[in-house]
Amino acid sequence: MIYTCTLNPSIDFIVHINDFKMGDLNKISKEMKYPGGKGINVARVLKRLGIKSKALGFVGGFTGEFIEDYLHSEEIDFDFIKVNGDSRINIKLKTDVETEINGLGPSISSEQLSEMLEKIKSLSSEDVLVLAGSIPVSLPEDIYVKMAEICRQNDVKVIVDASGKTLLKTLEFKPFLLKPNHHELGELFDVEITTPEEAVPYGKKLVELGAENVIVSLAGKGALLINKDMVLHANVPSGIVENSVGAGDSVVAGFIGTYMNDRDLKEAFKMGVASGSATAFSPDLCTREQVYTLRKQIEVVER
Ligand SMILES: Nc1ncnc2c1ncn2[C@@H]1O[C@H](COP(=O)(O)OP(=O)(O)OP(=O)(O)O)[C@@H](O)[C@H]1O
Ligand SMILES: O=P(O)(O)OC[C@@]1(O)O[C@H](CO)[C@@H](O)[C@@H]1O
Numbered sequence: 001m002i003y004t005c006t007l008n009p010s011i012d013f014i015v016h017i018n019d020f021k022m023g024d025l026n027k028i029s030k031e032m033k034y035p036g037g038k039g040i041n042v043a044r045v046l047k048r049l050g051i052k053s054k055a056l057g058f059v060g061g062f063t064g065e066f067i068e069d070y071l072h073s074e075e076i077d078f079d080f081i082k083v084n085g086d087s088r089i090n091i092k093l094k095t096d097v098e099t100e101i102n103g104l105g106p107s108i109s110s111e112q113l114s115e116m117l118e119k120i121k122s123l124s125s126e127d128v129l130v131l132a133g134s135i136p137v138s139l140p141e142d143i144y145v146k147m148a149e150i151c152r153q154n155d156v157k158v159i160v161d162a163s164g165k166t167l168l169k170t171l172e173f174k175p176f177l178l179k180p181n182h183h184e185l186g187e188l189f190d191v192e193i194t195t196p197e198e199a200v201p202y203g204k205k206l207v208e209l210g211a212e213n214v215i216v217s218l219a220g221k222g223a224l225l226i227n228k229d230m231v232l233h234a235n236v237p238s239g240i241v242e243n244s245v246g247a248g249d250s251v252v253a254g255f256i257g258t259y260m261n262d263r264d265l266k267e268a269f270k271m272g273v274a275s276g277s278a279t280a281f282s283p284d285l286c287t288r289e290q291v292y293t294l295r296k297q298i299e300v301v302e303r
Contacts, residue, residue: 002046002256003123004039004130005116005147006057007139008105009067009080010090012036012245014283020095034284035067036090038132038161041246041285045253045275047076048288051260054079056119058136060106061086081115083108092245100245107138120147125155128176128256132161132249142166148173161252163187171210178211179252182218196224196233200303204231215269217251217276219244225269230302232266234273237297239281246285251276254291270298 016030035044043055055076059067060083067087071078085106093099123129129151131144140146144160148170151158157176160167163184170178185202186193193199196218203214203226216224220241225232254275259268274295278286281294 001126002051002053002128002130002260004042004053004055004057004132005120006037006039006055006133007108007143008088008133008136009035009037009040009057009059009064010088010103010105011063011066012090012092014092014094014243014245016094018095020093032283033066035070036245038246038249038252039130040067040071041249042130042132042253042256043071043076043078044074045246045250045279045285046257047074048286049254049257049271049275049291050288051253051257053077056080056116058083058106058108058112058116059087060084063087063089079119081112083112092243094243098244102134105136108136109138113139113143117146117150120150120156121154123151123154123156128157128159128260130159130161130252130256132159132252134162135164142169145169145173148175159252159256161248168209171206174210174212177213177215177252177255178206179215179217179248179255180206181248182216182221185216196222196303199224200226200231213265215251215255215272217248217273219247223251223269223273223276224303225265225300227265232269232300233303234269234298234300236273237277237294239277239294241280243283244280247276247280250279250286266300270295270300273298 046053055078064087088103088105091101152173159177251272255272258271278290
C-alpha cells in the first residue's frame with residue numbers, strides 16, 4: 001500500500017483576478033477550493049490513476065472537516081489525527097503571474113506526533129511512505145529524518161518531497177526517491193541551477209549520499225531521473241500552463257503508482273512527467289485520460 005503523510009494539510013483557495021491592483025479593491029472572477037497539501041495531492045492523483053493509497057496527516061477545525069469530506073467524496077482512504085486548531089487555508093492567487101500565500105497551520109502536540117509515529121511504525125516492507133510538504137513550526141525540524149529512520153528499520157520505501165537542508169539528513173536512511181525541483185536542488189548545495197546539464201552533478205551527489213533514485217523536475221525544461229545506473233532526461237509535452245499547484249506532487253504520484261505496479265523505472269518516470277504536465281495544464285489535478293494522452297508525447301533519452 002502507498003501511504004502519504006501530510007503534516008500540514010490545507011484548503012487551497014484558488015482565486016483568479018483579472019487586472020489585479022495591489023492596495024486596491026479587487027474582485028475575484030473565478031474561485032475554487034480543493035483539499036491540499038503535498039501528500040494529499042499525491043493521494044488524489046493516485047486515485048485518479050486507479051491506484052489505492054491511504055492519506056495520513058493532521059487535520060483540525062472546519063477546514064479539516066472540508067478536507068475530510070472532499071476526500072471522502074472522491075473515495076480516497078484517509079486516517080488523519082485530529083488537532084485542536086483549524087487546518088490552514090492557502091491562497092493561490094492567479095493574476096498575470098501566480099502568487100501563493102500559505103498559512104501557518106495548527107499546532108501539533110507531542111502526543112499527537114507520537115500517535116503519527118506509531119502509525120508509521122506499523123508499516124511493513126510491502127509499503128511505501130510519501131513524506132511531502134513543509135514541516136509545521138510546532139514539530140521538530142528533523143521529523144522527516146526520524147520518520148525515514150523508522151521506515152528504514154522496517155524496510156518501508158520512503159519518498160521525500162520537501163525543501164530545506166535537513167532533507168540531506170534523510171539520505172543516511174536510503175530513501176527510495178527524492179524529488180527536488182531545480183531551485184530546491186540548488187538550495188541544497190548553495191548553487192544556482194537553471195538547466196538539466198547543471199542539475200546532473202548535484203542529482204548524482206544525492207545518489208552518492210544515499211538516495212536510491214532522484215527525480216529533478218525543471219518545470220518546462222523537462223525532468224531528470226538519476227540513480228547509480230543511469231541518468232535519464234525526459235522532455236515535457238507542450239501545452240498551456242493553467243495551474244501549476246500540485247504539478248510536482250503529480251510527478252511523485254505518477255512515478256510511484258506506476259513503479260509499484262510494474263517495477264519499470266523508465267515507464268514510471270514517463271508516467272510521472274505526464275502526470276506533472278497534465279496537472280500543470282488543468283485547473284485542478286490531472287485526470288487519467290489527460291495523463292495517458294500526454295504520455296505519448298514524452299521521450300526519454302539517456303544522458
Ligand atoms: N511549462 C510546463 N510545461 C509542461 N509541463 C510542465 C510545465 N511546468 C511544469 N510542468 C510539469 O510539472 C512538473 C513539476 O513541475 P516543477 O518542476 O515546477 O515542480 P515543482 O516546483 O515541484 O511543482 P509545484 O508547482 O507543484 O511546486 C514538471 O516535471 C512537468 O511535468
Ligand atoms: O507549505 P507546503 O507544505 O510546502 O506546501 C503546501 C502547498 O503549497 O503545496 C501543495 C502543492 O504542491 C499545495 O496543495 C499546498 O497548498
